[in-house]
Amino acid sequence: MKKLVLITVCLFSMLSMYGREYKNIIFMVADGTSTAGLTLTRWYNYYLDSTRTQLALDPYFCGMVKTHSSNAPIGDSAPTMMQYMTGFLSQTGFLGMCPPPDPNDLLYIDPRSAYRPRMTVMEAARIFKNKAIGLAFTCEFPHATPANTTAHWHKRSEYAVIADQMVHNQIDVVFGGGASLLSTENQKFLAEQNYTVCLNDLTKFRQLQTPSCWALFGETALPNELDRDTLKYPSLAEMTRKAIELLNQHKEGFILMVEGSKIDWAAHRNDAIGMISEIQSFDAAVQEAIRFAQADSNTLVVVVSDHGNSGISIGNSLGDNFYDKLSLYDLMEPLAHARMTAEGLANYLIPLSKDSIPVILKREWGMEISIPEINLIEYARQNYRKNPNGRNKDSYIDQIANVMKQRSYIGFTTHGHTGEAVFLAIYSPDGQHPQGLITAPELNAYLCEASGIHDKLNQLNEEYYCPVTDLFQEKSYKIETIEKAGKFYLVIRNKQHQIRLKAYNNQVEQGKNKMYYTQTPAIYVDKTGKWYVSREIKHFFE
Known part of the structure; x- marks a missing residue:
């Protein structure tokens, strides 16, 4: 320390x-x-x-x-x-x-x-x-x-x-x-x-x-x-x-x-x-x-x-033998006609037919694509339509992005x-x-x-993020964690007072009708079973 x-x-x-x-x-x-x-x-x-x-x-x-x-x-x-x-x-x-x-x-x-x-x-x-x-x-x-x-x-x-x-x-x-x-x-x-x-x-x-x-x-x-x-x-x-x-x-x-x-x-x-x-x-x-x-x-x-x-990188393996001869036109022209991102194209193509893929790529990116490329995009698109999870969406967008990668001198390593x-x-x-x-x-x-x-x-x-056990060390306090419908609550009581805090919330309940607010939310860490709270709550017991 x-x-x-x-x-x-x-x-x-x-x-x-x-x-x-x-x-x-x-x-x-x-x-x-x-x-x-x-x-x-x-x-x-x-x-x-x-x-x-x-x-x-x-x-x-x-x-x-x-x-x-x-x-x-x-x-x-x-x-x-x-x-x-x-x-x-x-x-x-x-x-x-x-x-x-x-x-x-x-x-x-x-x-x-x-x-x-x-x-x-x-x-x-x-x-x-x-x-x-x-x-x-x-x-x-x-x-x-x-x-x-x-x-x-x-x-x-x-x-x-x-x-x-x-x-x-x-x-x-x-x-x-x-x-x-x-x-x-x-x-x-x-x-x-x-x-x-x-x-x-x-x-x-x-x-x-x-x-x-x-x-x-x-x-x-x-x-x-x-x-x-x-x-x-x-x-x-x-x-x-x-x-x-x-x-x-x-x-x-x-x-x-x-x-x-x-x-x-x-x-x-x-x-x-x-x-x-x-x-x-x-x-x-x-x-x-x-x-x-x-x-x-x-x-x-x-x-x-x-x-x-x-x-x-500006420059990739496609230009290994003539990288110093590449003009600004060579580097930028393949990108200059794009009117949508790869993600935007992917979203646009989802409800359309396979036949639409080359038409839309030509219109939005100015690029002619091959039959193998069309098939790869269509395969990824169908996978995503059947199971629209994050991994399938990434694969689908990647196939579209590959079209531009293979036609430009912009490189990527990962x-x-x-x-x-x-x-x-x-x-x-x-x-x-x-x-x-x-x-x-x-x-x-x-x-x-x-x-x-x-x-x-x-x-x-x-x-403002004090361990609750450090704040209430005296034996006169009872500290209890309650789980209800998947939510966690902290109840602190002594003979005179009781308060209840909800995890990830800055509200403090005292009695049935009194609600107060702390500067920061109470944090219950499920990994350790520990609560971290604002020292403000000690005032409710004074």
Whole structure:
């Protein structure tokens, strides 16, 4: 523990030199984006319009960030985002919660911290600095990156547990995907707390005037930017602009997290045009953030990726013998006629006949395809129609993406993540910020400094995610866990008082008709049978 404290002190001492506290912070994550993906997008933009020589984020590049899991050099979105939010390394699948030790750990993991929640910089800014907090993203809201801002769990796929925590963690603005994942119970709770909830309602979203609002679109994730119906879905740039407009009403300032979620998804599918169009969409959101920050003069914008993906390269084995002779036309022309992503084409083709496949590929991508390619796409399509699971959908989309891969000089080494350091770009009004190669925990320390939390994140964690057995050690208290209809409840009583808390919820019941609310939700960890609660609840027994 002394070693951990010393490391934390050193991080904050080193990073305190980088300027001042800011009223507002906009933290932007280009999920799964490598520098090669940015370079490809830059060349693509220039090929279509020679006046477009830069991305919006280009003037603000200042370094790189070393990200990885606690037990592997190649990181997953959950542990890498957790590093940015909490300063702690973790394993695949963990959100805002410490992992158990693993034989492959790259550094010491304290077994006493296993499955313990860790407070995030966004939670801390809300509680300690009274800042408004908001999220804008294009995946479903309980997905790894947005979930890591305000949820704490050991299995990122358990959306119901994660969604409950996010709903009960007092986020002021939530814009993104996942309308079907906001349960009726959670919708009712938000309404009781005077939130405005917009589900698949673009008009209502655009009419929002005040914070305390959730606007979700699509059953799960939003469509890719290139496939987006502009009459049904907002762009990431529009959601970013709207979130800033609403959060900026808060006099103490705000922290907004913006994620270009589906860059990563397109990379997994080796879909070059999908990656380009999603990076373009993210860069437009960056432009919105920078425009606001420059006018405001008290806003910090931090733009970063969380890990690489796909090993994308400009140049592949098709050009091994003449790579230095490839013109910009050779590299970009195969991509330039695409009007849909591979995922968009896959969705469009699902209800159509086999005969439609070459017609649609010609119309939307400008490509003639062979009979063997048609047969491979049709086989994958039929498999998905018979059994529409994630694996079959990925295989189906991959077959379509392969058509472009085999006709372009854009290379890929994998369908998975890659372990290179990721880019860092920062706009700060005073020009003082980290430079060079830093680690993800160091970036967390910088965010804590910039938001005014400084070195208090661990202290706040002890205050708001305290083991209930540490808080009620006296023998006069009885602590009981009750399971009812798959839900977990914590009952604490002594001779004078009794309270009941529901897992992943910030409500405290006292008696039959009294309901109170804590700053953070109570966390019941099924792996250990332990509860973590806010120390506020001790006041109910005074």
